[in-house]
Every structure is written in C-alpha cells, then in structure tokens.
C-alpha cells in the first residue's frame with residue numbers, strides 16, 4: 001500500500017465553484033503520485049447522505065452537491081463520501097465495545113458506535129453533537145436550532161470571539177478566561193455523552209484538547225461521576241484502507 005499526501009494552502013473557498021476547483025486541484029496532485037486508484041474516500045463536515053450528497057454543510061460550500069457524482073464526472077473514479085467524524089471514527093484506535101468520538105475544529109461533531117463501526121442513523125446524520133447539545137448561548141444557529149454548543153465552544157466561535165490568532169495568545173487574560181469557560185462546557189458535554197452512551201472509551205480529537213486548561217477541566221471529573229470510562233485525547237490519528245474497509249492506525253495510542 002502506498003500513502004500519498006497533498007496539501008494545498010489556499011484561502012477557505014467561499015463559493016461552491018471555488019470549493020470544487022480546490023477539491024479538483026488537490027485530487028489531481030494526489031492522483032499524480034500514485035499509479036492506480038480504485039476508489040477515493042472523501043470526508044466532508046455536515047449532513048452527508050450515503051449516495052454522496054451533502055445535504056447541509058455549514059462550514060463548507062458543498063451544501064446540495066453530490067460529491068460522489070463530482071468525482072465520477074471529473075475523474076472517472078468511484079468515491080465514498082462520508083461525514084468527517086464518521087470517517088475519523090473509523091481511524092480511531094478502538095477494539096471491541098462502545099466508543100464515542102467528540103471532534104473539535106471549525107465546528108463540533110462526533111460519532112458513536114460499536115466494535116469500531118460508527119452508527120450512521122436512518123439518514124446517515126447521527127452524531128452531530130455540536131448541533132444537538134446545548135452550550136451557554138441562547139442565540140439562533142444556522143442549523144435552525146437555538147443555543148447549539150457550536151455557537152460557543154467551536155473553533156469558529158472562538159475565532160469570532162477572540163480573533164483568529166487566539167491560539168498564539170493562550171496566556172492573555174481574556175483568552176485564558178474564555179478557554180476556561182469552554183473547558184467547562186466541554187466537561188459537561190463529556191459527562192452527558194458518558195451517561196448517554198456508557199462507552200468503553202470517550203475519544204476527543206482536536207487542537208483544543210491539547211490546551212492545558214481545557215484538559216484540566218475534562219480531567220477534573222467529580223468523585224462518584226458515572227459511568228466509569230476512559231477518556232483519550234487523539235491529537236493525531238488517521239485512517240487507512242485495509243482489506244476493503246477503512247481501519248485505524250494510531251501511532252501514539254495503539255489498539256485499545
């Protein structure tokens with residue numbers, strides 16, 4: 001098996017056409033590095049149907065686009081298109097049992113499942129934790145709900161509140177105070193997910209989980225908190241296709 005990697009530093013595409021052009025450019029670079037590609041696996045944030053249609057994606061310009069058809073038309077390659085957190089779940093170092101994944105980035109997402117496979121739900125939309133759990137805001141969210149966790153604890157919310165380079169100013173008083181609040185919100189979410197799913201392991205991925213005050217809030221579980229599960233911080237995990245299925249590889253954590 002060969003691994004090819006292509007990264008292109010471009011401004012975030014604002015229009016659907018820009019987004020598809022960027023996708024085509026990245027794909028061309030990847031394909032130029034390998035001789036034969038049978039399928040391509042594509043992850044996209046938001047509500048992604050099994051046929052590859054992105055029903056709604058708040059932070060990408062692909063709402064309403066069938067990405068599987070795009071790759072078929074442009075590159076004559078079959079594409080498996082899935083929600084980004086569902087694919088990340090397949091890359092977790094999990095074994096048997098129930099696992100929950102909470103992902104933090106531009107938005108907050110997640111997945112849950114059993115024995116390494118994510119539960120997809122009837123519409124393939126399961127696990128949208130950022131838009132199903134509540135945060136401290138009472139504002140309306142672009143998803144149509146009110147008070148979503150995404151409005152206060154996501155990367156986009158922190159960028160809007162603290163400025164885009166807040167990660168370089170962790171010791172500034174306003175940044176530290178905001179991160180403490182976000183840590184408390186995520187700690188409540190951790191408890192809620194633990195009690196909802198009773199997982200063997202709760203996996204947290206995203207840059208914010210590397211920040212000391214956030215980790216402290218998450219590790220500071222009250223005595224007698226139930227159920228008892230292990231939280232792991234997967235800051236770097238990736239998926240590989242093996243034996244026809246996408247399975248995990250994680251150098252830091254190993255197989256659980």
Ligand SMILES: [Zn+2]
Nearest residue numbers: 131141143148
């Ligand atoms: Zn929402």
